[in-house]
Amino acid sequence: MRNNITLAEWLKQARIDVNTFRPDETSSSLHAILEHRTGKSRAWLLANPQFPLEEPLLSSLDFDLQELKSGKPLAYILGTWDFYGLSFCVSPDVLIPRPETELLVETALQVLAEKKNARWIADVGTGCACIATAIAFLRPDIHVLACDLSFSALKVAQTNVQRYILEGRIHLLQCDLLNAVEVRFDLICANLPYIPSSALQKLPELRCEPAMALDGGEDGLQLFRKLLSQAKAHLADHSCILLEMQFDQADALRQEAGLHFPQAEIIIKRDLAGHDRLLIIRT
Ligand SMILES: C[S@@+](CC[C@H](N)C(=O)[O-])C[C@H]1O[C@@H](n2cnc3c(N)ncnc32)[C@H](O)[C@@H]1O
Missing domain, CATH: 3.40.50.150 (Vaccinia Virus protein VP39)
Structure with missing residues (x-):
């Protein structure tokens, strides 16, 4: 199990994992997932790249990332x-x-x-x-x-x-x-x-x-x-x-x-x- 990786590290790895021809769309989807799971605004996420991601938040984010990789639409992942x-x-x-x-x-x-x-x-x-x-x-x-x-x-x-x-x-x-x-x-x-x-x-x-x-x-x-x-x-x-x-x-x-x-x-x-x-x- 990974421990205390930072928000910036998770994002960097997630972008590599998803690896699409539409990097801007992927980035926007990953930020939407982060906003949804952390309850923080996009501005806050951008201002705090060193924020440590701990369990159970980290597992929830990884779960959403797998769903995104499998092709599930972002709307269904977020539920809204x-x-x-x-x-x-x-x-x-x-x-x-x-x-x-x-x-x-x-x-x-x-x-x-x-x-x-x-x-x-x-x-x-x-x-x-x-x-x-x-x-x-x-x-x-x-x-x-x-x-x-x-x-x-x-x-x-x-x-x-x-x-x-x-x-x-x-x-x-x-x-x-x-x-x-x-x-x-x-x-x-x-x-x-x-x-x-x-x-x-x-x-x-x-x-x-x-x-x-x-x-x-x-x-x-x-x-x-x-x-x-x-x-x-x-x-x-x-x-x-x-x-x-x-x-x-x-x-x-x-x-x-x-x-x-x-x-x-x-x-x-x-x-x-x-x-x-x-x-x-x-x-
Ligand atoms: C294109 S979706 C539109 C959903 C929503 N109004 C929107 O604009 O996002 C079409 C909807 O029509 C429903 N539908 C399909 N056949 C129908 C029928 N014979 N009578 C009533 N609703 C039907 C589907 O279940 C679906 O929810």
């Missing part, structure tokens, strides 16, 4: 991840919230700002409830029905809803899209699985996340079609649907949306990387 300025509990039962999904939240908040009487929104495929929580946290007048087919994802969602004391306004439900739901919504938000099944098999970097959160069927649009066919019965007058999509799905999804909502205004929004990312249907 930031989204829209809030911190969310995550586990391998849920998708890790992505920065591009912040566009959906930002747009939802804009839509709600225009609709003064809006009260009910749906977050379909809520996962860890990052979308539902971010919106409900910033809009105290809004109720969210946050549904998911995965019971284990809903357990993670519940932790996050409780963390922000939103149990009174975020209503978690296990169901298949909006099946069995009777509410009419002013806004339906959905970040559904949209990666075509065959493409998913070629993306080893996603192997640790639930297939159920990623796999969109043969062409990636399977769940969109199903939700669009259900949505009309669940919309209030002059309402809106926001669907996150893969960068190359805009034309196909616009066409699908047009079949179900021929009178609606359909808009595509791009993310910060310039990729088509969000389909907006205004009925």
Whole structure:
């Protein structure tokens, strides 16, 4: 067993052990692990390279290092991840919230700002409830029905809803899209699985996340079609649907949306990387 190695020595050895082609990312991940395990800020860690690492802290750090080396995503190692300025509990039962999904939240908040009487929104495929929580946290007048087919994802969602004391306004439900739901919504938000099944098999970097959160069927649009066919019965007058999509799905999804909502205004929004990312249907 190693004894009393310093923080700088542990970091130096860990960087060698992980040995990736992305040294900056590795360094940032190792600092995040150190912050998480020591409870100290990054500034403190940088200012105290001679800090001695003792047991049981050292064993915890070594354990996390092994996990990182094995390819486990940092979010699952830390058990928490930031989204829209809030911190969310995550586990391998849920998708890790992505920065591009912040566009959906930002747009939802804009839509709600225009609709003064809006009260009910749906977050379909809520996962860890990052979308539902971010919106409900910033809009105290809004109720969210946050549904998911995965019971284990809903357990993670519940932790996050409780963390922000939103149990009174975020209503978690296990169901298949909006099946069995009777509410009419002013806004339906959905970040559904949209990666075509065959493409998913070629993306080893996603192997640790639930297939159920990623796999969109043969062409990636399977769940969109199903939700669009259900949505009309669940919309209030002059309402809106926001669907996150893969960068190359805009034309196909616009066409699908047009079949179900021929009178609606359909808009595509791009993310910060310039990729088509969000389909907006205004009925
Ligand atoms: C891409 S993840 C999005 C998670 C979260 N909303 C986010 O943006 O990080 C899709 C979610 O949809 C859920 N899901 C998959 N099929 C579903 C279905 N038929 N009905 C409801 N939810 C479903 C998955 O369990 C997963 O949590």
